[in-house]
Amino acid sequence: MSSLLNIQEKIKKKDVSCEELIRSTLDEITTKNKNLNAFIDVFDTRAISIAKAQDDAMAQGKAVKPFAGIPFAIKDNMCLEGELVTCASKMLSGYRSPFTSTAVLNMINAGFIPVGRTNMDEFAMGSSNEYSVYGPVSNPWATGHVSGGSSGGSAAAVAAGMVPVALGSDTGGSIRQPASFCGVVGVKPTYGRVSRYGLVAFASSLDQIGPFCQHVKDAALVTQVLSGFDPNDSTSEPNVEPLRGDNLNLTSLNGQRVGIPNQLMSNTINASVRMAVQHAIEHMENLGAHISYFDFPFVDEALATYYIIAPAEVSSNLSRFDGVRFGYRHASAGTLNDMIRSSRDHGFGDEVKRRIMLGTYVLSSGYYDAYYGKAQHVRRLITQTFSDLFKTYDIICSPTAPTTAFKKGENTNDPMQMYLSDIATIPVNLAGLPGVSIPCGTDDQGLPIGFQLVGRWFDEHRIFDVAQCLEHSIGFNPKFSQIGGHNGI
Amino acid sequence: MNSVDIDSILALSYLDVPEDQKKTFSNQIRRILDYMSVLNKVDCESADSRLETPMVARDDSPVVFEHALVKENAPDYRPEGFAVPKIL
Numbered sequence: 001m002s003s004l005l006n007i008q009e010k011i012k013k014k015d016v017s018c019e020e021l022i023r024s025t026l027d028e029i030t031t032k033n034k035n036l037n038a039f040i041d042v043f044d045t046r047a048i049s050i051a052k053a054q055d056d057a058m059a060q061g062k063a064v065k066p067f068a069g070i071p072f073a074i075k076d077n078m079c080l081e082g083e084l085v086t087c088a089s090k091m092l093s094g095y096r097s098p099f100t101s102t103a104v105l106n107m108i109n110a111g112f113i114p115v116g117r118t119n120m121d122e123f124a125m126g127s128s129n130e131y132s133v134y135g136p137v138s139n140p141w142a143t144g145h146v147s148g149g150s151s152g153g154s155a156a157a158v159a160a161g162m163v164p165v166a167l168g169s170d171t172g173g174s175i176r177q178p179a180s181f182c183g184v185v186g187v188k189p190t191y192g193r194v195s196r197y198g199l200v201a202f203a204s205s206l207d208q209i210g211p212f213c214q215h216v217k218d219a220a221l222v223t224q225v226l227s228g229f230d231p232n233d234s235t236s237e238p239n240v241e242p243l244r245g246d247n248l249n250l251t252s253l254n255g256q257r258v259g260i261p262n263q264l265m266s267n268t269i270n271a272s273v274r275m276a277v278q279h280a281i282e283h284m285e286n287l288g289a290h291i292s293y294f295d296f297p298f299v300d301e302a303l304a305t306y307y308i309i310a311p312a313e314v315s316s317n318l319s320r321f322d323g324v325r326f327g328y329r330h331a332s333a334g335t336l337n338d339m340i341r342s343s344r345d346h347g348f349g350d351e352v353k354r355r356i357m358l359g360t361y362v363l364s365s366g367y368y369d370a371y372y373g374k375a376q377h378v379r380r381l382i383t384q385t386f387s388d389l390f391k392t393y394d395i396i397c398s399p400t401a402p403t404t405a406f407k408k409g410e411n412t413n414d415p416m417q418m419y420l421s422d423i424a425t426i427p428v429n430l431a432g433l434p435g436v437s438i439p440c441g442t443d444d445q446g447l448p449i450g451f452q453l454v455g456r457w458f459d460e461h462r463i464f465d466v467a468q469c470l471e472h473s474i475g476f477n478p479k480f481s482q483i484g485g486h487n488g489i
Numbered sequence: 490m491n492s493v494d495i496d497s498i499l500a501l502s503y504l505d506v507p508e509d510q511k512k513t514f515s516n517q518i519r520r521i522l523d524y525m526s527v528l529n530k531v532d533c534e535s536a537d538s539r540l541e542t543p544m545v546a547r548d549d550s551p552v553v554f555e556h557a558l559v560k561e562n563a564p565d566y567r568p569e570g571f572a573v574p575k576i577l
Contacts, residue, residue, distance in 0.1 A: 082558070098556035115569065162491055211564055214505050304497035304525045325571050327500045341505035350514075353504055357495075360502040368509070373523060377533035384535075416524060 004070060004164060004218040008398050011069045014058075016410045018069030018113070020050035025071040025115055029162050035143055038156040040076060041084060042116035047071065065111025072107055073157050073166035075116045077124055078209070079198040080104050087200050089122045091328045091347030092323050101198020102230045103209045110225045118153030118166055120196050122349045123318065124174055124202045125457030126150050127421045129284075130412055131351045138408075139181060141447055145405040146408035148178030153214070155182040158212040163475040165213055165222050168284045169199055171206045172306050173401075173425025176437035180450020181438040184474070185467075186212050191457045192237035194223075195230035203313035204235075204339055204489075206429045210411045216438060216471045220245030220464040232360040240458050251467040254288035258391035261296035264424050270403045276397045276441030276449040283473045284397070284466075294389070298382050302427040305382065306310070307419060308362050308375035309430070315350075315359030321347065354415060383431045390456045395466055398424050400437040400450030424452060457458060
C-alpha cells in the first residue's frame with residue numbers, strides 16, 4: 001500500500017477522487033474481510049457522503065484538510081457519535097455513542113474518513129483477538145494463526161491493505177503485540193500525549209490510543225494528528241512540545257545510545273525472534289548506534305504488577321455495566337440485584353469475568369496491601385529504573401513479543417500463558433513510556449517478527465526518527481502478506 | 490483460593506457464574522495469584538516517592554448531557570427515569 005504522503009499527493013493532483021478512494025476501500029474490505037473478520041461494521045453511507053463533500057470542496061477551490069479522503073478504521077472501543085460501539089462484547093450490543101472521542105475527532109478534523117469499526121478482544125482484554133463476541137480475527141500472513149490482541153482487527157486490516165491507517169488502544173501491549181504478529185508498525189504514545197476521552201475505559205492509568213500503519217513515517221504523521229492537550233481528559237498533558245511527524249530526517253544513528261535488556265534476549269524468547277532482533281541490532285550498529293546490554297531486574301515482576309493493577313482498575317471501571325442505564329439487560333423476574341448479577345453474567349465473556357474477579361480479590365479487605373499496595377510500590381520502582389536507564393541510553397530495544405503469531409486455540413485455555421505474550425510490552429505501559437513496534441523479519445513459517453523501540457517520556461520524535469532509519473536499512477517488505485494488497489492506490 | 494472464597498469474590502464482583510464453572514475460575518485465579526508471589530521478593534524501600542503520580546482528580550462541575558441516544562440506549566427508559574426491577 002502507498003504511503004499517506006503518496007495518497008495525499010494523488011488526491012491533490014486529482015489522480016483519484018476522495019469518493020473513488022473510499023469506494024475502492026469499501027470494496028477491498030468486503031472482499032478481504034470474509035477471510036479475516038477484521039471489520040465488524042462499515043460506515044459506508046457516512047464515509048461516501050463525507051468523501052463527496054470533500055470532493056465538492058476541492059472542486060470549488062475551498063481549503064482542503066491535509067489528509068482529505070484518506071480512510072481509517074476505528075477499534076470498537078472508541079466512540080463516534082451515532083455509530084455502534086460495543087467493545088466486542090454482548091454487554092454493549094446495540095449501544096450507539098452519543099458523542100465522538102477526541103482522538104477520532106482529531107482524525108476527522110485532519111480530513112481522514114472513518115470507514116468502519118474493527119474487531120478486538122472483549123473490552124480490550126486479551127492478546128490474541130480470540131475473546132470477541134464476533135469471533136476471532138485471522139492473521140493475514142497465515143489465516144490459521146491469531147492476529148494478536150487486543151487490537152487484532154486494526155492490525156490485520158492494515159496488514160492486509162484494507163486501510164492505510166487504523167486506530168488501536170494499548171494497555172499492556174495491545175497495539176505493539178498485534179503489530180508484531182501482523183508485520184505492521186504500531187505505536188503506543190507516552191501516557192498523556194493522546195486524549196483518552198471517548199475511549200471505553202479498561203485500565204485508566206495504563207490505556208493509551210495509537211495508530212497502526214505500514215510505514216514509520218505514516219505512523220509518526222498520524223500520531224501527530226492524534227496528539228494534543230484535551231481538557232476532557234484529566235491525564236492529558238498540557239505542557240508538551242508538539243510532535244513533528246513530518247520532520248523525520250535521520251540518515252544515520254551516529255551518537256544514539258541503544259540499550260538492550262539481557263532478559264528479553266534470553267532463551268525464554270523464541271529462537272527465530274531472537275535471531276531477527278539480533279539482526280536488527282546489527283543494522284543499528286552498522287548505522288552508527290552505540291549498542292550495549294544491561295540487566296533489567298523487573299521483567300517477571302512487571303507482569304505480576306500489571307496483572308494486579310490492570311484487573312483492579314477493571315473491577316472498578318466495569319462496575320458501570322449493570323444493565324440499568326445502557327448496555328445488555330438480562331430478563332430477570334427477581335430483584336434489582338438479581339438483574340444486575342445475571343446481566344453481568346450473561347453480558348461478559350470469561351476473560352472479562354476472570355479479570356473482574358481477580359481485580360476484586362486484590363482490592364478486597366485483607367488482601368489490598370499484599371497485592372494492590374505492593375504492586376503500586378513495584379510500579380514506582382519500575383518507573384524509577386527506567387528513569388535511571390534513560391540517563392545512560394537514548395533508546396531501549398527488544399523483541400516486541402516472545403513469539404510470532406501462535407495458532408488459534410493454542411493458548412485460550414491457559415490464561416497465564418496468554419499473559420506471558422505481553423512480557424516485553426507491559427513494563428512500558430507501567431512506566432507510561434512511548435513505544436513503537438516495527439517489523440524486522442520473519443520466522444521459518446514466514447510469520448512476521450516485531451522489534452520494539454522505547455524512548456524517554458514524550459520523546460516520540462527520536463523513536464520515529466530512529467525507527468524510520470532502521471526501517472529503510474532492514475527493508476522489510478509487507479507485500480508477503482497472504483491477503484495483503486495494494487487496494488488500487 | 491477455595492470454593493468459599495470464589496463465592497465471596499463473585500458476590501463482591503456482582504457476578505453470578507454457573508456452578509460448574511466456579512472450579513475452573515478458581516483454579517485459574519489461583520495460578521495467576523501464585524505467579525504474583527514474585528513480588529514478595531522485591532524490596533520496595535528504595536522506591537522514590539518523588540515519582541508518585543500526581544493527583545489528577547479535579548473539581549469539575551457536573552454538566553448536563555442531553556442526547557436522544559441516551560434514552561434509546563437505555564434498556565427500559567420511561568419519562569420519569571430508568572426503570573429497574575424491585576429492590577427487595
